[in-house]
Amino acid sequence: MAEEIQKKMQKELEVLGSIQKEFRKAVAQKQQLDSQLNENKAVKEELLLLKKDAEVYKLIGPVLVKQDLEEATQNVTKRMEYISKEIKRADDHISALENKQEALQENLTKLKNNLNKIKAKA
Amino acid sequence: MATVSSAPAPGMHQIDLSKLNLQQLAQLKQQLDQEMSVFQDSLHTLKVAQGKFMESGECVEKMTPECKGKSILVPLTGSMYIPGSIADTENVLIDIGTGYYAQKDIAGAKDYFKRKVAFVTEQMEKIKALGVEKSKVHKAICMMIEMKLQAQMQAAKPSTS
Numbered sequence: 558m559a560e561e562i563q564k565k566m567q568k569e570l571e572v573l574g575s576i577q578k579e580f581r582k583a584v585a586q587k588q589q590l591d592s593q594l595n596e597n598k599a600v601k602e603e604l605l606l607l608k609k610d611a612e613v614y615k616l617i618g619p620v621l622v623k624q625d626l627e628e629a630t631q632n633v634t635k636r637m638e639y640i641s642k643e644i645k646r647a648d649d650h651i652s653a654l655e656n657k658q659e660a661l662q663e664n665l666t667k668l669k670n671n672l673n674k675i676k677a678k679a
Numbered sequence: 680m681a682t683v684s685s686a687p688a689p690g691m692h693q694i695d696l697s698k699l700n701l702q703q704l705a706q707l708k709q710q711l712d713q714e715m716s717v718f719q720d721s722l723h724t725l726k727v728a729q730g731k732f733m734e735s736g737e738c739v740e741k742m743t744p745e746c747k748g749k750s751i752l753v754p755l756t757g758s759m760y761i762p763g764s765i766a767d768t769e770n771v772l773i774d775i776g777t778g779y780y781a782q783k784d785i786a787g788a789k790d791y792f793k794r795k796v797a798f799v800t801e802q803m804e805k806i807k808a809l810g811v812e813k814s815k816v817h818k819a820i821c822m823m824i825e826m827k828l829q830a831q832m833q834a835a836k837p838s839t840s
Contacts, residue, residue, distance in 0.1 A: 604779070
């Protein structure tokens with residue numbers, strides 16, 4: 558009986574480890590998205606500050622390609638929307654992982670208590 | 680270029696340090712150490728960014744109308760230059776992030792760099808304030824650990840006095 562529980566605990570611990578790993582990865586990803594969103598925000602502010610006839614270029618590979626200011630602003634806005642959606646997705650993912658972690662931890666404590674009880678009896 | 684919010688994170692609550700045991704205190708201390716090193720890193724990165732913006736700002740200052748037609752050496756690669764001459768002293772192209780470059784006149788460029796330097800400096804101030812806060816907590820935790828250790832030692836040999 559005790560061995561069975563121990564085996565179960567081992568398994569649960571492994572699952573917990575992999576979820577924690579995934580969790581850290583998700584958090585890092587979210588941070589990256591956050592910084593991208595911030596950069597885009599700064600760019601949009603800058604584009605809005607420009608005069609209507611100002612020339613805007615986009616770096617594509619090693620060359621600068623002239624862009625329409627209107628188009629560039631729209632592009633950045635679209636990208637911001639996309640990143641915001643991605644951030645929301647990442648947030649959901651993170652909270653789901655958090656819940657999973659909590660459930661697993663609870664399970665583990667229960668198993669541990671059971672094990673201790675059995676050991677105390679033996 | 681992340682903005683730093685100085686508002687406390689949601690879910691943060693006050694903990695009475697004296698109620699924690701040594702292990703918890705040590706864990707907390709380690710966590711704070713980590714956070715403080717993150718702040719140091721960010722501060723360093725911001726310092727570098729600030730330096731770059733300042734340098735660019737100074738370069739723009741040197742672009743006067745008298746520079747027109749003057750010859751310069753243009754770097755083609757890091758180690759190869761070709762002679763060229765300045766054709767336009769009124770306008771500069773500025774990298775505004777995410778691959779976009781905007782043409783600005785000298786006054787606009789000066790203003791841009793001034794704003795950027797101000798922005799970065801502001802972020803640095805915020806991080807510094809946060810760092811001071813953290814180091815205060817860090818000190819408090821260290822003191823608490825010391826006190827707990829001493830109390831433990833006293834308890835271990837009660838009959839020495």
